[in-house]
Structure formats: C-alpha cells, structure tokens
C-alpha cells in the first residue's frame with residue numbers, strides 16, 4: 001500500500017537544522033512511502049475562532065487530510081513551541097485534521113537540552129488534537145549543530161534514532177489500516 005507522510009518543520013529558516021532532520025528522514029523511508037515537506041506555515045494568519053479560512057489554511061488542512069501520518073521537527077524558542085507552528089496546529093482544533101493521525105514529534109537544538117521543553121509542550125498539544133502516538137513517538141536531538149556536516153546528518157547514532165522513529169511511525173500506520 002502506498003503511504004503518504006507529511007513533514008512539518010517548526011523553523012522557517014532556509015538552512016534550518018530541523019528541515020535538515022526532515023530531509024534526512026526522507027532518505028530513510030521505504031519505497032512505498034512518499035514524503036512531502038509542508039511549505040507555508042508562515043502564510044497562515046493568526047488563528048482566531050470564527051475567522052474565515054484563507055487559502056493558506058485550506059492548503060494546510062488538505063495536506064493533512066492526504067497524509068497517513070505526520071512528522072514534526074521543531075526548534076525550541078524561549079522554552080516553547082515556535083508561534084508559527086502552534087498557530088498552524090491551533091487552526092486544526094475545530095476541524096480535527098490531526099484526530100486519529102499517527103504523528104512523530106522531534107525537537108532539534110544546538111543546546112544540550114535538545115529542545116526538550118518545546119517537545120513536551122508540543123506533545124501536550126498533540127494530545128489535545130487526538131493524534132495517535134506511543135511511548136516511542138518522540139525524539140529530542142541535542143547538540144544538533146555538531147551532528148550536521150555540510151547540510152547532512154553526520155552522526156550515526158542520530159540516524160539510528162531517526163530510523164527507529166520511522167519504523168515506529170510506520171507501525172502505528174499499519175496497526176490502524
């Protein structure tokens with residue numbers, strides 16, 4: 001069966017370490033899996049209940065509907081989830097695009113704390129959204145800058161941990177289908 005996974009980076013930077021993590025994940029996926037990284041979190045207006053949905057939000061919801069699973073990789077800003085990412089997630093609360101969707105959550109940080117507070121906060125939001133996860137569905141990557149060389153992950157341990165994330169996410173998809 002063909003499987004679609006959507007990647008979401010919580011960083012808008014073009015040379016984002018979290019975007020590099022997502023691209024590394026793409027190279028670890030089996031052949032029957034298509035992977036698309038969502039572009040356009042920054043096109044969405046600030047969420048407010050009752051606001052009419054602009055095209056940018058519909059584009060996000062459509063991408064989620066087409067995805068069998070989602071992988072989010074995010075930085076930590078001021079001990080929390082970047083506002084852009086939280087805003088995008090908030091847009092889906094009433095319409096439930098994340099409900100029953102297997103999700104893997106990753107935080108990458110240049111600090112040795114690995115963005116663990118943003119990850120914990122993200123997991124709370126993912127719980128509120130009704131996503132499908134288990135005790136292996138999250139990964140914090142500390143000291144990420146030292147693990148990337150020329151735009152690629154150069155740390156074998158991190159690659160192994162990402163492989164485990166992928167295998168775990170695929171198992172959650174298969175259990176549900």
Ligand code: FNR
Nearest residue numbers: 011013016017018075076077078079109110111115
């Ligand atoms: C940061 N950074 C950061 N890192 C962290 O681990 N905890 C934090 O609370 C913060 N806070 C923070 C605030 C602001 C305003 C900036 C600009 C940065 C550092 C952050 O992890 C680093 O810039 C990452 O490289 C961002 O991820 P991307 O863009 O490389 O994916």
